[in-house]
Amino acid sequence: MSALILDAGALIAIDRGDRQVLAQVEDADRAGDPVRTNAMARALRDITVESITREDGMRGGSFSGRPG
Numbered sequence: 001m002s003a004l005i006l007d008a009g010a011l012i013a014i015d016r017g018d019r020q021v022l023a024q025v026e027d028a029d030r031a032g033d034p035v036r037t038n039a040m041a042r043a044l045r046d047i048t049v050e051s052i053t054r055e056d057g058m059r060g061g062s063f064s065g066r067p068g
């Protein structure tokens with residue numbers, strides 16, 4: 001059995017809509033291969049994921065000391 005292992009870069013690429021990575025995930029799914037990531041991603045089960053607006057992002061930048 002094979003498995004597709006996603007690292008942080010792949011997860012970021014999926015979030016950005018990278019077609020190549022999305023196609024690899026779809027191919028693995030069609031083949032019945034499990035898609036996995038490292039143990040740190042398990043923390044996502046306990047984290048609420050919400051979309052943010054541009055304004056939210058700019059406010060977050062101001063907290064970090066970086067201009068938006």
